[in-house]
Amino acid sequence: MRIGAIEAGGTKIVCGIGNEQGIIEDRVSFPTEQPDKTIRKMVEYFQGKQVDAIGIGSFGPINIDRSSPEYGYVTTTPKPGWSNYPFLPTLQREFDIPFGWDTDVNAAAFGEATWGAARGLDSCLYYTIGTGIGVGVYAEGKLVHGLLHPEGGHILTRRHPDDSYEGFCPYHGDCLEGMAAGPAIERRWKAKGSELPQDHPAWAMEAFYIGQAVAGSILLLSPKKVILGGGVMHQSQLFPMIREEVRRNLNGYVSAEAILESAIDDYIVPPSLGDNAGLCGSLALGLKALQ
Amino acid sequence: MRIGAIEAGGTKIVCGIGNEQGIIEDRVSFPTEQPDKTIRKMVEYFQGKQVDAIGIGSFGPINIDRSSPEYGYVTTTPKPGWSNYPFLPTLQREFDIPFGWDTDVNAAAFGEATWGAARGLDSCLYYTIGTGIGVGVYAEGKLVHGLLHPEGGHILTRRHPDDSYEGFCPYHGDCLEGMAAGPAIERRWKAKGSELPQDHPAWAMEAFYIGQAVAGSILLLSPKKVILGGGVMHQSQLFPMIREEVRRNLNGYVSAEAILESAIDDYIVPPSLGDNAGLCGSLALGLKALQ
Ligand SMILES: Nc1ncnc2c1ncn2[C@@H]1O[C@H](COP(=O)(O)OP(=O)(O)O)[C@@H](O)[C@H]1O
Ligand SMILES: Nc1ncnc2c1ncn2[C@@H]1O[C@H](COP(=O)(O)OP(=O)(O)O)[C@@H](O)[C@H]1O
């Protein structure tokens, strides 16, 4: 079987083709520009490639309500041209095959649950910590949509006592994304995260915010695995620091073996599909659309 | 059909019998004492009543992992005698019928989704704000269990600027439960909540904490309905105040019609089964166990 996959990010699009084992056989990547031009490139890529289905994990917010006339639209994004744009319907007019459609973070969660760190489990949370912060929610064997879709990057956290940075979220100022996404690190410390040394105080502060958010989501959802991806998490020294913060926040309340002692090293983890998590997730969505 | 229902709270047990329309036909109530004595009373109640199934919504933490040898146990409660007690297995030895088993708050969420405020919807959150704070999670048509089960009453919230109360949670001090459950109101204001006037500043502070938690859970889970029950929510003036706090916290970020303007009055609501939410929820669990 040949399944198409589209990982649609706010800055770049990755298109690829893979199989039912989650192996990516071919891929291309191009910048996210005006929607008509960008969609044309996707169509050109898949034309003649005879894929059986295509899965799309998209930047958002997007409409994932199948009963809505705007199902498949990008909704209120500030990205030029994309606001209220019929992303999925435009592709459906070109290819008469099943399509999978979900948020980029739900796709990544689903990819990890299908072939990655949460393989065989019926629940996981996928955080991406990059230019923004997003959370994909997979629970009881299903991707969670609800009213719109999860937007867990914007929850409020308590401020670190040594932090005077005001936060950059245009809606909430100092929400999690406003305080802990890549741009917050850069503005707070006047240097890109990738340029700060591993022992810089930025990382303890980063772990403080992410650990607090992860602890809260463990309390509310009790996921079987927590996966942390995105550009900022390339700083792998963050993992032990975040695990420690989660433990400090829970303070023994959640007495699951997975969280106690060293088992937590296998509970809060990087995506095991690495930088393929997004594209493999879209592939998994495409595969599911066939069923 | 005759379905048995057990609402097992930390202070009292309600047993009842109902039908597939969610109508409770008979009920009794007795205090929660030593487990052997308490279970005996349940057995006596159901003996000879010829119920086809029994659903139980229990205080916790409890084991709801069907693959565990301790499935059906109450786990780490400080309640005398109940820690590590085989609640469900003991009843199963007496009655050879299907049993439903979940947390009290998941049961209440399921009851409201079956016959109450979230009827016909595939997701809702049920908060109980009483002696403690618990959250039941129903998403994509399923009760969420995960690793253990949701414990959303213990998330951290930001402190109200005028609040110097330290919080009573033995694990976290000033977590949501520690700051906003009934005992927090009583200790902070030196009077029972039920004795404070409707315009007392206690209620603005209460709405501040609950609104913040509800906003966070809307971001993380995007539920189609949020139901607030429990003793404290008998103060019905809290509803408009909490809705306002939720809106203030989200600050326009979640652009769902349900949350905008006056529609929110129908989004954040009391249990429409009223004080029957718990027992009806257990009934719904029993009914589901038959299927
Ligand atoms: N090695 C790194 N260390 C710290 N921060 C990084 C690193 N690599 C990228 N980032 C930050 O992550 C953000 C980009 O995240 P990324 O997940 O790559 O893309 P996006 O979120 O735009 O899809 C930027 O703010 C960047 O500064
Ligand atoms: N009318 C009321 N106004 C404010 N608080 C109340 C009211 N009724 C009960 N409470 C508080 O709610 C708590 C009991 O909650 P309830 O849901 O009735 O029981 P439980 O949580 O023990 O199952 C107590 O702390 C009590 O002070």
Ligand SMILES: [Zn+2]
């Ligand atoms: Zn925000």
Ligand SMILES: [Zn+2]
């Ligand atoms: Zn607590």
